[in-house]
Amino acid sequence: MIEVSNVFHHYGLRPVLQDINFEVDAGQTLAIIGPNGTGKTTLLDLMSGFASPAEGTVSINGRVRRSSVENELAIRQETVFLPAEPWFPKNMTGRDFLLGVGELWSVPVRRLFEHADRLLSVFQLDAIGDSDISAYSTGQRKKIGLCSALICEASILLLDEPFSGGLDPAGLTAMKQILKYLTERQDRTVVLTSPVPELVEEVADEVLILNEGTILKHDTVENVKRDAEAPTLDEALRKLIFPETEHELRDYFTYEMAGEVAS
Numbered sequence: 001m002i003e004v005s006n007v008f009h010h011y012g013l014r015p016v017l018q019d020i021n022f023e024v025d026a027g028q029t030l031a032i033i034g035p036n037g038t039g040k041t042t043l044l045d046l047m048s049g050f051a052s053p054a055e056g057t058v059s060i061n062g063r064v065r066r067s068s069v070e071n072e073l074a075i076r077q078e079t080v081f082l083p084a085e086p087w088f089p090k091n092m093t094g095r096d097f098l099l100g101v102g103e104l105w106s107v108p109v110r111r112l113f114e115h116a117d118r119l120l121s122v123f124q125l126d127a128i129g130d131s132d133i134s135a136y137s138t139g140q141r142k143k144i145g146l147c148s149a150l151i152c153e154a155s156i157l158l159l160d161e162p163f164s165g166g167l168d169p170a171g172l173t174a175m176k177q178i179l180k181y182l183t184e185r186q187d188r189t190v191v192l193t194s195p196v197p198e199l200v201e202e203v204a205d206e207v208l209i210l211n212e213g214t215i216l217k218h219d220t221v222e223n224v225k226r227d228a229e230a231p232t233l234d235e236a237l238r239k240l241i242f243p244e245t246e247h248e249l250r251d252y253f254t255y256e257m258a259g260e261v262a263s
């Protein structure tokens with residue numbers, strides 16, 4: 001279980017997250033959604049131990065993040081964090097990278113070899129799997145990053161924007177199906193961020209909607225849609241956060257057309 005309690009965080013003089021309280025039960029998949037710049041990545045950075053909250057705590061299975069070396073090491077064995085743009089050892093092949101990461105998480109070596117093969121194949125990286133990562137395209141780097149998070153077999157996955165970064169339709173489908181499978185298995189806890197609700201609607205049990213650094217809503221996907229009287233999560237978010245966008249677009253088109261008529 002993950003518990004985020006009374007978190008407040010700021011950059012310089014600017015508060016970015018305020019009054020953040022929520023829990024993620026074991027086996028749940030939570031999607032943190034909300035507009036650009038609203039604090040999704042910052043929240044995941046705090047949950048991953050990448051940074052400490054200015055106030056408040058993040059606990060994973062009862063241990064407070066960054067409270068001691070012993071606690072942090074124990075948390076890291078059961079948790080994997082994948083940033084949106086991870087660092088890669090560019091002179092290592094994709095396969096070696098996966099095997100190295102898996103070893104760090106103590107995955108038995110025989111299992112590791114097979115899992116690496118399967119992941120490379122699912123993400124269409126077979127042909128380039130034995131080339132240095134420096135030769136990978138943007139989308140291929142995104143894919144090898146996703147494979148590295150999956151090969152750890154960690155019980156808690158914290159994924160920042162797993163659907164961004166140039167994934168092709170096959171990569172998107174593979175990632176969605178794998179997340180769906182993990183959600184259904186209920187032995188993995190997944191927290192992911194995305195600014196695009198339609199990408200998470202199929203895979204998340206619950207959504208946490210952040211707006212301007214505070215929690216606007218934390219509920220199941222179905223309840224969020226029902227409360228907003230919206231058929232899709234995308235439309236629910238538009239109603240909740242961007243109700244003025246439609247008006248602004250209409251104003252913009254009126255202005256554009258007026259310009260065309262005048263010229």
Ligand SMILES: Nc1ncnc2c1ncn2[C@@H]1O[C@H](COP(=O)(O)OP(=O)(O)OP(=O)(O)O)[C@@H](O)[C@H]1O
Pocket residue numbers: 011012016034035036037038039040041042043195
């Ligand atoms: N290192 C930093 N220094 C100063 N301000 C920062 C820093 N990182 C983020 N911010 C600011 O904090 C706010 C939240 O940023 P964050 O990256 O958490 O948002 P986000 O919801 O993940 O956005 P996006 O959907 O665009 O990825 C933004 O206004 C951003 O400008």
